[in-house]
Amino acid sequence: MDPLEDVLTLLETRSHLSTSLVAGGRWALRFEAPQGVKFNAVRRGSCLLEVDGVGGSIPLEEGDCYLLARPRPFVLRSDPATTPVDAGPVFTRAEGGVARAGRGDEVFLVGGRFSFGARAQELLLDRLPPVVHVPAGSPHAETVRSALDLIDQELTRGEPAASLVAEHLAVVMLVHVLRLHLARDPHTASGWLAGLSDPVVAAALTALHRDPARPWTVAELAREAAVSRSTLAARFKAAVGQGPLEYLTHWRIELAARQLREGSATLAVVARSVGYGSESALSVAFKRVTGMAPGDYRRCPARQASPSAVSPSAASPS
Known part of the structure; x- marks a missing residue:
């Protein structure tokens, strides 16, 4: 995708x-x-x-x-x-x-x-x-x-x-x-949407979204975009507002949050599916990004709907 x-x-x-x-x-x-x-x-x-x-x-x-x-x-x-x-x-x-x-x-x-x-x-x-x-x-x-x-x-x-x-x-x-x-x-546009307008950044974004669980490095993403590491890092930060690995962390947390909202998979299963080797690794990243532990997020629907819960960087015609 x-x-x-x-x-x-x-x-x-x-x-x-x-x-x-x-x-x-x-x-x-x-x-x-x-x-x-x-x-x-x-x-x-x-x-x-x-x-x-x-x-x-x-x-x-x-x-x-x-x-x-x-x-x-x-x-x-x-x-x-x-x-x-x-x-x-x-x-x-x-x-x-x-x-x-x-x-x-x-x-x-x-x-x-x-x-x-x-x-x-x-x-x-x-x-x-x-x-x-x-x-x-x-x-x-x-x-x-x-x-x-x-x-x-x-x-x-x-x-x-x-x-x-x-x-x-x-x-x-x-x-x-x-x-x-x-x-x-x-x-x-801004954020990831702005990144799609830059062919170098878009190539890296596509790679991250294609396989978010992969343990990506900036060097590997640079090869996907056919540029140097420094070029990718600079252009990604300028377009998206954060570095490629920081973006990857936030996207993984988005995917994990969806599973916590909609499914009943164990935290260990969720962690592996988004690229974390253990529950504790996911928990640390999830809390750092959202301010909540994964278990608290799953039990608290009102917080899930808040626009700040996970932060990646009437009559009318027809």
């Missing part, structure tokens, strides 16, 4: 498609802060997106899509002069899975939201800017458009399990959007 796949799997990424929006004329809707990561795609027409805390309006054209990586209120509008109204009542009146605003149908948006497990905020969302905008004309945006076309087909044909298939396709779209974002704006 590669690092992006690993993290999205660890976070139990799920998509939830919701009511579409058709709008025309002059209109403006204000939405409450969404749960999870909000996404929308403009399938027809154009409009403006405004997000609290982000300066200015973002013009959205046909074929554009965006992710809201922070739970912030936002506005979709036809023009800057129209006063927004609460989106809630508009979507309450939706018929056939479509809400309507203004007069006409020149604008059509589809989308939904992504939900994640408890570790998403620190492992993924904090690594992204508040808004990820993918313009239709940007390089490789065709992959996102293709996923959206397939989602449309599933939802309009009404075949068995169409909603399930469409939701899986939405996760595929998320992967493409993150890839495109990394290719286009590598400096707006």
Whole structure:
């Protein structure tokens, strides 16, 4: 598995498609802060997106899509002069899975939201800017458009399990959007996500994620990346914010924490599976990273959900 796949799997990424929006004329809707990561795609027409805390309006054209990586209120509008109204009542009146605003149908948006497990905020969302905008004309945006076309087909044909298939396709779209974002704006990401933009660091990250239980050395990782040890160490630290072996320790603890949350394996089994030769070795590392002993972590669900537990360095349109 590669690092992006690993993290999205660890976070139990799920998509939830919701009511579409058709709008025309002059209109403006204000939405409450969404749960999870909000996404929308403009399938027809154009409009403006405004997000609290982000300066200015973002013009959205046909074929554009965006992710809201922070739970912030936002506005979709036809023009800057129209006063927004609460989106809630508009979507309450939706018929056939479509809400309507203004007069006409020149604008059509589809989308939904992504939900994640408890570790998403620190492992993924904090690594992204508040808004990820993918313009239709940007390089490789065709992959996102293709996923959206397939989602449309599933939802309009009404075949068995169409909603399930469409939701899986939405996760595929998320992967493409993150890839495109990394290719286009590598400096707006941070941590492991930023490391994927550097081919040297990405090679080392891929090796670590491919076999996290292996007793890696910096020299071995440098060979994987075809650079010197000093080059790898410097570039890894600059991109990710920590050294490669420190990153490996934190990733192993993430994997161990998941097993402690979800399974009943003994601590010795968990330790061996993530590269520690004994329970005591895992316990020392786990407590150093999390501040908790593994047994306490397993017995304390409330602490497991805390974003600081393991630290590695409402109505809305579709």
